[in-house]
Amino acid sequence: MKVVKPALPSPDKRWKIVDAKMRRFGYQGHALIETLHAVQQSFGYLDEEALRFVVKALHVPPSRVYGVATFYNFFTLKPQGVHTCVVCLGTACYVKGAERVLAAIEKAAGIKSGETTPDHQLSLLTVRCIGACAIAPAVVYDGNVSGKQTAEQAVEKLKGYLHNAA
């Protein structure tokens, strides 16, 4: 079967990265999760335009693309803030007081877990376990893991992000 190369939604170079990923899989349906990873890595989140493009390119029903995009915790349909702060809520972190750290961050940033500050400076997320249990509680600031965090340390660290916003 001849593969019909899909037209990219815009000349934005990032689409080429997404297209290269799909091409590696011969535009087959089982490339869906890998493709969504590529989209999110390139654009930061999955918007409707991207999902519709993936539907066409991989020849899978919109319901399946939307279903997969919303089934997995890792995918987000909303744009993320400039900075991200991910609090690990795994068992070891929980036993060592991660909930107190999270509560302090929520209070300082004025947002709940899963939300982004109105100025788009900070997104606060939680994660099940990042496997850094020996240095619990762990918080990931902009992709960098910090271990043995206290509520005070976490709030201090975020001050930089929040201060920039003000």
Added chain:
Amino acid sequence: MLLEELIGIAEKQREVRKQICVRCCMSAGCMSSQSAEVKTALEKAVAERQMGDLIEVRRVGCMGLCGPGPLVSVEPNSLLYEHVTPENAGSIIDALTSAGPIKAERCDPQHPFFTRQTLVVRANGGRIDPERIEDYIEAGGYRALHHVLTEMPPPQAIEAIIKSGLRGRGGAGYPTGLKWATVAKSVGKQKFVVCNGDEGDPGAFMDRSVLESDPHSVIEGMAIAGYAVGADQGFIYVRAEYPLAISRLQVAIRQAKQHGLIGSAIFESTFNFNVDIRIGAGAFVCGEETALMASIEGKRGQPRPRPPFPAESGLWGFPTLINNVETFANIAPIINRGPEWYAGFGTEKSKGTKVFALTGKIQNTGLIEVPMGITIREIVEELGGGAPEGAKLKAVQTGGPSGGCIPAEHFDASIDYESLTQLGSIMGSGGMVVMDDQTNMVEVARFYMQFCMEESCGKCVPCRAGTVQMYHLLAKIAARQATMKDLELLEELCDLVKNTSLCGLGQTAPNPVLSTLRYFRNEYLELLQPAG
């Protein structure tokens, strides 16, 4: 690649080795406390002192004791340093030539945490550079694959694994050799080997460490499995939460391909084997094998009823062998040293060693590999160094959200699949979270139930609706608003969800509640309202 070339690489490695090797841990735990900067500082110190001919600074994988990281070890001097900083790293080099006082903190390599371990899976951890295939080859890597391809017909390789007594390290403990034999017998145009690296249990990080520290051991194990069962394509499914493990695997696969150790006509035999990585997207249920396969196929990670088991009908309907990361990492050592050697460790029914992630309220946190049959007390008190000052240990949680809490009075129980099940917990993948008397067991049960509720995929009703109801009952109890009736209802629901859910997630979701009810019932009763 021929055996001679493999030996040649190992010999060349030995020739270029420097007299002293300074190893710096570059695993995710130590990396988070600046070990990359420490390594740069060490290299700078060596260069400044013009010691490059004598001293080599090497990036290595996990040394196990993750709590006081970053760790730096010096061989052959058997020195170990903890909490090393970029500032005091230089003094480690100075001390080697007595040029200056040592400012880094010493850590005792003779501590029971290290001496009580038996290293099989983690033997290369903290020794080799995980991003250099030459290091793995020097440590004897890919010799088992060569041996199997040239001297063992597939049935004989399977026989060796059966004899070793190895059981699945993902948690359920199904005999690995039997699984291989079933897949080998299944008929299909195509067969697959899948490595389950979706280590979702919170509090467990054994597989992350193996993938970060010794990725080739997993690839070699998969290739041997592929040869034994007749598969030519492998997939490693890794969680997206483990970016370092993913990148090290990518490097390892590329290097193995370049060296002809995976790909076509491996060791000039007729055996072809390729490995691809699939990255998870944050769904605990994908650790369940049928859900994992759905995810590899690009679908929602929802399990399906078994049978048919993956061994008969797995990925895209083809016979598929699924084993966990640690299981695959055991294969090459078993082939190299013989099944009898491996079966010499452990108990009657649980052979070999097991890696545990020791965390929570304990002095020494990190990864340990111990022979099966060791007691919980030995692990907690000797290796773990007991409770932090002033605390009293209350329980050890094993098996994550599918397991249970084992109270202190049962710490003399032996660690093997059967004993742990008897105690109402499970071996699980190897998470071991130590809890002290400050930990409220009802809260622990609620924590796990919230986890299962949020991670339930929603396919079957008992799990989807049952976990929600159980969570609300637990929350009600924790808030001191429940009566005895609620507790009875909770127990009834536990029984129902356990016996009627579709997959392991639902079937084991009540375990944390059941085990805390079994051993800490008083804590529940104290919170109940008198029936009004």
